[in-house]
Amino acid sequence: TSCLDQAGLQPGARYCYKVRAEFEGPNETFYSNYSNVECAIPRVPIDSPSDCVATRREDILGVTIVWQDNSDNETQFRVARLDPGEDSNNENAWDNRCVVGPNQTSCLDVAGLLPGERYFYKVRATLVGPDETFYSGYSNIDDAIPRAPLVAPTNLTASSVLGCLANLHWSDNSVNEDEFRIARLDPGEDPNNDNQWDNVGQTAANATTFRAQG
Numbered sequence: 001t002s003c004l005d006q007a008g009l010q011p012g013a014r015y016c017y018k019v020r021a022e023f024e025g026p027n028e029t030f031y032s033n034y035s036n037v038e039c040a041i042p043r044v045p046i047d048s049p050s051d052c053v054a055t056r057r058e059d060i061l062g063v064t065i066v067w068q069d070n071s072d073n074e075t076q077f078r079v080a081r082l083d084p085g086e087d088s089n090n091e092n093a094w095d096n097r098c099v100v101g102p103n104q105t106s107c108l109d110v111a112g113l114l115p116g117e118r119y120f121y122k123v124r125a126t127l128v129g130p131d132e133t134f135y136s137g138y139s140n141i142d143d144a145i146p147r148a149p150l151v152a153p154t155n156l157t158a159s160s161v162l163g164c165l166a167n168l169h170w171s172d173n174s175v176n177e178d179e180f181r182i183a184r185l186d187p188g189e190d191p192n193n194d195n196q197w198d199n200v201g202q203t204a205a206n207a208t209t210f211r212a213q214g
Contacts, residue, residue: 005017009042010042010129010130011042011043011044011073011127011129011134012041012042012043012127012128012129012130012131012132012133012134013041013042013129013130013131014039014040014041014130014131014132015039015040015041015042016037016038016039017037017038017039017040018034018035018036018037018038019034019035020032020033020034020035041129041131041132043127043129043132043134044073044127044134046071046073046074046125046126046127046134046135046136047070047071047072047125047136048070048071048124048125048136048137048138048139049067049068049069049070049071049077049123049124049125049136049139050067050068050070050139050140051066051067051068051139051140052065052066052067052121052122052123052139052140052141052142053065053066053067053142054119054120054121054142054143054144055144056144056145056146056147057108057146058147058149059149060110060149061110061113061115061146061147061148061149062108062109062110062113062146063108063109063110063113063119063121063144063146064106064107064108064109065079065098065106065107065108065109065121065123065142066105066106067105067106067123067139068105068139069103069104069105069125071125071136073127074102074125074126074127074136075101075102075126075127075128076099076100076101076102076125076126076128077098077099077100077101077102077104077105077107077123077124077125077126078096078098078099078123078124078126079096079097079098079099079100079107079109079121079122079123080094080095080096080097080121080122080123080124080138081094081095081097081109081119081120081121082094082095082119082120082121083095083112083117083119084114084117084118084119088120088141094122097109097111097121109121113146114146115146115147115148115176116145116146116147117145117146118143118144118145119143119144119145119146120141120142120143121141121142121143121144122138122139122140122141122142123138123139124136124137124138124139148176150174150176150177151173151174151175152173152174153170153171153172153173153174153180153208154170154171154173155169155170155171156168156169156170157169157170158212161211165211165212165213166211166212167209167210167211168182168209168210168211168212169208169209170208170209171208172206172207172208177205177206178205179202179203179204179205180202180203180204180205180207180210181199181201181202182199182200182201182202182203182210182212183197183198183199183200184197184198184200184212185197185198186198200212200213
């Protein structure tokens with residue numbers, strides 16, 4: 001009352017079956033009517049990716065995600081992201097952020113990121129068939145905190161005032177700073193040694209002047 005069909009099946013495609021009885025006599029073969037029709041979609045296991053690593057980009061506001069491809073039958077990889085404040089146990093809170101083709105092991109996420117916030121990522125392989133899509137399990141979860149590149153100020157000038165004050169002026173070339181910090185090197189110190197530069201003040205965003213006291 002059962003049989004196994006393995007010949008020429010395509011994962012994710014729908015196949016339909018029906019059965020009839022047969023009686024083979026010495027001079028003629030007789031057949032019953034067919035049964036009802038029943039359909040099924042075969043699948044094959046998909047190995048989960050592993051070694052998911054999320055790394056913030058230093059040149060742009062973005063996160064690069066890489067992983068190990070352990071499957072040989074995927075048609076896609078999908079990278080899911082959990083935004084700050086969301087519940088990691090709620091699968092509906094994980095949004096697909098990258099979809100890449102088979103054998104790919106990286107993607108770049110730049111959509112809707114806020115600098116300084118922590119984002120979590122995980123990856124799974126998918127096999128997209130004509131009638132159904134199958135999924136592997138997820139990889140490990142990794143996180144990254146993206147940053148917004150800051151453009152350095154330029155054209156710094158310093159002019160003395162009354163001997164113990166200095167007026168500083170510069171060009172503001174960035175659009176996303178929170179503040180400017182002013183560092184001073186005292187006489188005899190090494191300008192190549194960052195530890196010898198002392199912070200002597202800070203200004204609000206968009207400022208282009210500062211008066212330093214001696």
